[in-house]
Amino acid sequence: MKKLIVAVENKSVAQELGIMPGDFLVTVNGKVIKDIFDYQIEIEDDFELLIERNGEQVLYEIELDDGEELGLCFETWLMDEQMACVNKCVFCFVNQMPNPRHFASSSSTTVGLATDKPMRETLYFKDDDPRLSFISGNYVTLTNVSDDELDRLISFRLSPLNISVHALNSDIRNKMMGNKKAGNIRQQLDKLYAAGIEMNFQVVLCKNLNDAVLDETIEGLSKYLPYGKSLSVVPAGLTRFREGLYRLEQFSKEEAAGIVEKIHVLQNKYKVAFGTRFVYAADELYMMSGFDLPEYDEYEEFPQLANGVGMMRLFADEFSKARKLYRADKFPCKATAATGELAAPVLAQLFEGLPVKVVAIKNNFFGESVTVSGLVTGGDLIEQLHGKNLGKCLFIPQNMLKADENVFLDGVTLKQVEDELGVPIRVVCKPTEFFEYE
Numbered sequence: 001m002k003k004l005i006v007a008v009e010n011k012s013v014a015q016e017l018g019i020m021p022g023d024f025l026v027t028v029n030g031k032v033i034k035d036i037f038d039y040q041i042e043i044e045d046d047f048e049l050l051i052e053r054n055g056e057q058v059l060y061e062i063e064l065d066d067g068e069e070l071g072l073c074f075e076t077w078l079m080d081e082q083m084a085c086v087n088k089c090v091f092c093f094v095n096q097m098p099n100p101r102h103f104a105s106s107s108s109t110t111v112g113l114a115t116d117k118p119m120r121e122t123l124y125f126k127d128d129d130p131r132l133s134f135i136s137g138n139y140v141t142l143t144n145v146s147d148d149e150l151d152r153l154i155s156f157r158l159s160p161l162n163i164s165v166h167a168l169n170s171d172i173r174n175k176m177m178g179n180k181k182a183g184n185i186r187q188q189l190d191k192l193y194a195a196g197i198e199m200n201f202q203v204v205l206c207k208n209l210n211d212a213v214l215d216e217t218i219e220g221l222s223k224y225l226p227y228g229k230s231l232s233v234v235p236a237g238l239t240r241f242r243e244g245l246y247r248l249e250q251f252s253k254e255e256a257a258g259i260v261e262k263i264h265v266l267q268n269k270y271k272v273a274f275g276t277r278f279v280y281a282a283d284e285l286y287m288m289s290g291f292d293l294p295e296y297d298e299y300e301e302f303p304q305l306a307n308g309v310g311m312m313r314l315f316a317d318e319f320s321k322a323r324k325l326y327r328a329d330k331f332p333c334k335a336t337a338a339t340g341e342l343a344a345p346v347l348a349q350l351f352e353g354l355p356v357k358v359v360a361i362k363n364n365f366f367g368e369s370v371t372v373s374g375l376v377t378g379g380d381l382i383e384q385l386h387g388k389n390l391g392k393c394l395f396i397p398q399n400m401l402k403a404d405e406n407v408f409l410d411g412v413t414l415k416q417v418e419d420e421l422g423v424p425i426r427v428v429c430k431p432t433e434f435f436e437y438e
Helices: 036-042 130-136 147-155 170-177 182-194 210-222 253-274 283-289 311-326 344-350 378-385 414-421
Strands: 003-008 024-028 046-053 056-063 072-074 161-164 199-205 228-235 279-281 335-340 356-361 394-397 425-428
Touching (some): 147 182, 170 182, 228 253, 228 283, 253 283, 335 344, 335 378
Parallel strands (some): 161 199
């Protein structure tokens, strides 16, 4: 497939050769390029480019000196469309997102959303691309990857890969993911293991489904050590937008405690046998069960941090260090810190003795069973904090906002929340920032 060249870097080799935006890359060394990985391998040292312009093709023979860049820019960094998910997972969060029928007219605000339109389009795209697992750390299922494609990815040594396993039992994995090919996971993991590809695993735990085979799944995945580096067990998130979806229930406090205890037993076993705890429970399971968070060292190198494993412990440890460094009596002013219901008790304990009031924001938008701070919306902040004495500023965690823009999940902007609440908002990425503002 030809690749459209959208830009050519200034003073690059490609510009010197006269290659222009709007040209097409047809082949490199006679090979049709699938994506950035094919491209980067083929343009090392000496190579040939076949370029098409206005239907005419020109072959360029190129030799790059050390430090020289070819300088071609394409429509996407990946040079290919993202691979979409082909599963119908019973716990899929995208399927639990609001759609137009959940919204009232534009003259009113529904569940905190200040518009009658759905949330931003990118939130509804189901990514399941193993190339992005390597690049960005996404978790993927491998159900849309053929044997040939898996061999190609292995040839590039894409390592580590983050893999959503959920269950090694074929029937249960097929049922959970709504895909008859999902049961092939063992063969795929065997191939990756044989090639020495490092892997991190994830189990999204669903009551009355894969919880019944959790021991089997954990033990089975431990067989992939040392290339299987870690495994997280995370309870499925359930929103209030589940009409027509598979019936799922939350784990009770007692059930969550049983899961944590089971993981502790296996951690001790693997620590003795392999020198690593390997399997970790998500912070949410500790909060649900009433168990104390593990100590800092028990998370080893925090391999599952992006999955909400150890995030609370890491934050608490860094906050305590910052508090000692900046001295409690030097805290700038009275303020409010808003967070999700899950983190609020920990944060309140950390701020004890400081002039900061911690407020747990109930998630009216997604539903009360959603308690993480990263899913708190601007509308819920406005609704629950409006008219309250918040002090001189409001602290919120960075994960409430879009990564590259000051916008909440419901489309409400940071400035809108500031204007409605009448206080400046300080977005916090790390604990020291609570103490550093003016």
